[in-house]
Amino acid sequence: ExxxxxxxxxxxxxxxxxxxxxxxxxxxxxxxYWYQQILGQGPKLLIQxxxxxxxxxxxxxxxxxxxxxxxxVDSTLKIQPAKLEDSAVxxxxxxxxTVGQPQHFGDGTRLSIL
Amino acid sequence: xxxxxxxxxxSVREGDSSVINCTYTDxxxxxxxxxxxxxxxxxQLLTYIFSxxxxxxxxxxxxxxxxxDKHLSLRIADTQTGDSAIYFCAESMRQGGKLIFGQGxxxxxxx
Numbered sequence: 001e002x003x004x005x006x007x008x009x010x011x012x013x014x015x016x017x018x019x020x021x022x023x024x025x026x027x028x029x030x031x032x033y034w035y036q037q038i039l040g041q042g043p044k045l046l047i048q049x050x051x052x053x054x055x056x057x058x059x060x061x062x063x064x065x066x067x068x069x070x071x072x073v074d075s076t077l078k079i080q081p082a083k084l085e086d087s088a089v090x091x092x093x094x095x096x097x098t099v100g101q102p103q104h105f106g107d108g109t110r111l112s113i114l
Numbered sequence: 115x116x117x118x119x120x121x122x123x124x125s126v127r128e129g130d131s132s133v134i135n136c137t138y139t140d141x142x143x144x145x146x147x148x149x150x151x152x153x154x155x156x157x158q159l160l161t162y163i164f165s166x167x168x169x170x171x172x173x174x175x176x177x178x179x180x181x182x183d184k185h186l187s188l189r190i191a192d193t194q195t196g197d198s199a200i201y202f203c204a205e206s207m208r209q210g211g212k213l214i215f216g217q218g219x220x221x222x223x224x225x
Contacts, residue, residue, distance in 0.1 A: 004156075006156075031211070033212070033213075040217070041217055041218075042118070042202050042204070042215030042216050042217050042218055043157070043202075043213075043215050044215070045212045045213070048210060048211075048212055055210050056210050056212055091156055091157065093157075095211070097211075099144055099206065099208070099210075099211040100144065100145065100211070101211075102145075102147065102159050102162055103147075103159075103213060104159060105149075105156040105157040105158075105159075106156050107154075107155055107156040108155075108156050110154075
C-alpha cells in the first residue's frame with residue numbers, strides 16, 4: 001500500500017512570511033496527525049484529526065498555525081507569520097483509528113526560516 | 115505528567131547485540147512503540163507492544179516491558195551497519211491516542 005505522502009520535502013522562507021504543507025494519508029486511515037520535530041528532539045503533536053474533525057489541538061500555536069482536513073482525507077498545515085523558532089521538520093502521520101492502531105509517518109517537510 | 119526518557123547515544127560493533135532503553139511516566143499508556151529514523155527520512159515503525167504484555171519478539175527485534183518500573187527496552191540481535199539510525203521510544207496516550215516521544219537514541223554500528 002502507498003505510504004503517507006507529504007510535500008514539499010524542503011522549504012526555505014524568511015521570517016514573517018507564510019508557508020503551507022500538504023499531507024495525503026494512507027487510504028482508509030481515519031485519523032491524521034501533524035507533529036513538529038525540532039532538531040535533536042522527538043516529534044511533538046501539533047494537531048490530531050478524526051475524519052474532518054479536530055480531536056486535539058491543545059499544543060497548536062493558534063495565533064500563527066492553522067490546519068484543516070476538509071473532506072476527511074488530505075490535510076494542510078499553515079504557518080503565518082513564521083518565526084525563527086518554527087524551523088523544524090513537520091511530520092504527518094495517519095492511523096486507522098485513534099487508539100490501538102499504529103501511526104505511520106511520511107518523510108516530512110524540512111522548514112528553514114532565515 | 116507525560117514524559118519519556120532515553121539515553122542519547124549507543125555505539126556497538128557489527129554482529130553484537132544492541133539494547134536501547136526507555137522509561138516513561140504515564141501508567142495508563144495503552145501501547146508502547148519503537149520507531150527508527152534515518153537521516154532526512156520520516157519515522158519507520160519497527161514494532162510495538164500492548165501494555166499488558168511483557169515481551170514481544172519479531173525476527174531480530176525483542177521488546178521487553180517492565181510495567182511496574184515503567185521501563186521499555188529494544189534489543190537488536192546481530193546488529194548491522196544498516197541499523198545505524200536514531201531510535202525513538204513512544205507511549206500512546208489512552209485519551210485520544212497521541213504519541214509522546216522520547217528524545218531518541220542515536221545508534222552507531224562500527225564495522
